[in-house]
Amino acid sequence: MSSTMSPASTNSLNSKRWHSMRHILERAGPFCKADFAPSPDNLEFLQNTCKILVIGAGGLGCELLKDLALMGFGDIHVIDMDTIELSNLNRQFLFRRNDIGSSKAECAANFINKRIPTCHVTPHCAKIQDFDESFYQQFHIIVCGLDSIVARRWINGMLISSLRYNEEDGSVDPSSITPMIDGGTEGFKGNARVILPGLTACIECTLDLFPPQVNYPLCTIANTPRLPEHCIEYVKIIQWDKENPFNCSLDGDDPQHIAWVYERALERATQYNITGVTYRLVQGVIKHIIPAVASTNAVIAAACATEVFKLATSCYDSMCNYMNFNDIDGIYTYTYAAEKSENCLACSNIPQVVNIEDPNTTTLEDLIKILCENPRFQMKQPGITTVIDGKNKTLYMSTVKSIEERTRANLTQSLGELGLKDGQQINVADQTSPNTIVLQLKYNGNEVEMD
Amino acid sequence: MSSPAPKSPEQSDKNKKYDRQIRLWGEHGQNVLEGAKICLINANGIGCETLKSLVLPGIGVFTIVDGSVVTEEDLGVNFFLDSSSLGQSKAAACMMLLQELNPDVNGDCVEESVDYLLVNRPSFFDDFDVVVASNLNEESLLRLSNCLWEANVPLLYCRSLGFFGSIRLQIKEHCVIETHPDNPQFDLRLEQPFPSLKKHFESTQITNKVPWLLVLNKYLDQWRQENNGKIPSNYREKLQLKEMIRKGITNDEENFEEAMKAVNTAFGGGHITSSLKAIFEDDACNNLNKQSKSFWIMAKALKDFVVQENNGMLPLPGILPDMTADTESYINLQNIYRHQAMQDADSVYRRTQTILKELGLSPDTIDEKTVRLFCKEAAHLTVIRGSKISDEYERNNRFLNEVDIELQGTLTEHYVALRAYERFLTECGNIPGDCYVENDTARLKTVAYKMLADLGATQATLSDDMVHEICHYGGAEVHTISAFLGGIAAQEAIKIITSQFKPVDNTFIYNGITSETTTLKL
């Protein structure tokens, strides 16, 4: 990527535009961090040296770019693979109707670069998975404004895999830490958090904070529907494939598809005397739409950007370390120290244990189910390999068709039949992490007490 | 492939654009929002950030009042200015760049200061639904507060200085029907089943296919027989009831499991809450006249229904939570609740009509749909009676109780410090710390001391650190602090406009250093 930016000259650092920022950055205050050194160098660092990555150019991302640019940051990169849609315009304020269909990252970058000449934003219309460790390591701080939990977990794993540990005492080498500020919103609720990978609670440490996805039992959907959602799911899961109305898979963005689902769901609801199937509900269920409003995105992004500024300048201590926000009933916030988990899959730096009741009745499929459904793991499509008798063996992998076919028979075999021993290490690859995760099987007969 | 005849409702362009927020406040909320008129006083960072989160969701009209011209300093905190606007009217420049966000919204501007308008055109503000103002000096704030209180126009007053800020809502009376509570209490009437429900209970066989409500009712009956007819109210009694249900399980019945879980939450709905009691006792409810708001007319009808007709119980909301069951038995039960809710609402509607007639008002002043909604939300109805900002400055006001304590180290101290800053602006005529931090720190300390004494405080003082912190900001507006507060202020304005959700009552304080917040009722 070639960005043609020239470092801010002394002249522009003296611009009156920075009047407010210079009061903050060049004066000592009684509440400042002990190691804060008030100096013009602080602004110079923000403008010319400090490099920030913003992941996501959506509701939070647009706000973050504006906030960081006005706070004095001069070199920001933004990643987003999405294009702009009409329903983004109620909050993603860097986009206009003419921009629909264009890259979010590019539009957002262009807007900021034009409006705030002291900041240069470099867009990347790409997936986070398209970049490797060396890309992520060029940034001082990474800010996430994502709506995907999987993507958050992936970037979290990336930053943890870049950590270097002190060989003597196993402590984290501070110079290998890239802080991650993470924001999330849903309707009038949101959260902002500061993660120092290896030192403070990471995304995986607190995986249980993410609510499990609502899944209706298939038998309810098929046989005993009670809610409008059951009727919609029926059309989506069963009727669409059966009738194949458009000779393609269901596309939530195709109004004809949504209309078809709406009409069938309405028929099914009428048949069962169920009320409440609306077009909006159908869209919501099919596309997993999360309500969103400008104000919450503004609040959470601002809280995140404040933390980026504090970390970059050391002017004040970082928030410790997780803030919840909700303004349905008055204005409520709660900030607390989320705790680092010793059993964290990502940052504990020791292989984690999977407890297996009985290796002779637990099949490989059961193990995969544990990896997907246990709140600690919440994986999506884990692929499992191991070493048996010194040889690598792929136990199951669903993401590559030929391997899936070759390993499918293993699913119904018990762990014992597969030759997996108590204490055996398995390597698990999943989209929730950029790295293979090593897990240790522990059979219940000789379970070791864990403290 | 021929697709079936299109029966789906055509989605309007606005419907699509605003879809994500209509899911929160409904199309009726969106319609109200699109008619709203907002006034912004002072086009600084926090003001324009507030307006941004109002223009995006599509308010009707906004008017910016600001008599100043754009300087380079403004470009550093306000996103809705650029170098081409230097030297021009700030009100006009910000209006242009804010309006550009959303072509559905109309912008207007007045290139005068608020002080000028208050003196020369005091009725200027009368037609707005909400006025948002920020960073005034004390004198202007008090004048504005009095003017808007008289005109009965809600005022959101925001402060943003350095890493501190506050939002104060001044509103006389605010009535909310749809509060959208996060975890509403079920109202199932198991304790006193209404006749059709009772009949249903008596005529339905308990199987593993019926909703847990029927299972719970069966064992509740049994428990009550053994306990003089009372309802399990404490932990021990609820545990007993759960045990009873557990013993009835023969084959992992899901509905029995659900009934056990529901023991904790299924009882207690339908009673008059303390906030509803206050509404029933309110003068506005009991002394209706032709000018009374629909809310109060319905509140009176509701009260009469509850007291005279329904043994002190609220009208049934008619909402059944989801329960594992076969379709027919769930839908039957749901219909029983819905029918009773409809009957109760009809009765309240008839009472509403009688009152309208007595008041000499047209029967279509209040429609059936609104009364149904009112009844459904009865348990959560909310009325906020606010106070005037300028009253906070009177000696021995309620504010004193909040202040005259161990003030130092509390968020209230931040609020007092922000107010002292405003008094400094009026009394000294410059921004504390803009040029000389040490000098101004001493003067600000004196101003704060005198301000607290004027209120009647006997022990409260600001800490030296707090005074110093305020002065070292030198009037700096920090964009992210303003953006945080602006987002919140915008949502408060939306709550006021749509009469949905509960607004802050009435003062929100923010410390961006620690990310602590609190709410005070001043």
Ligand SMILES: [Zn+2]
């Ligand atoms: Zn962790």
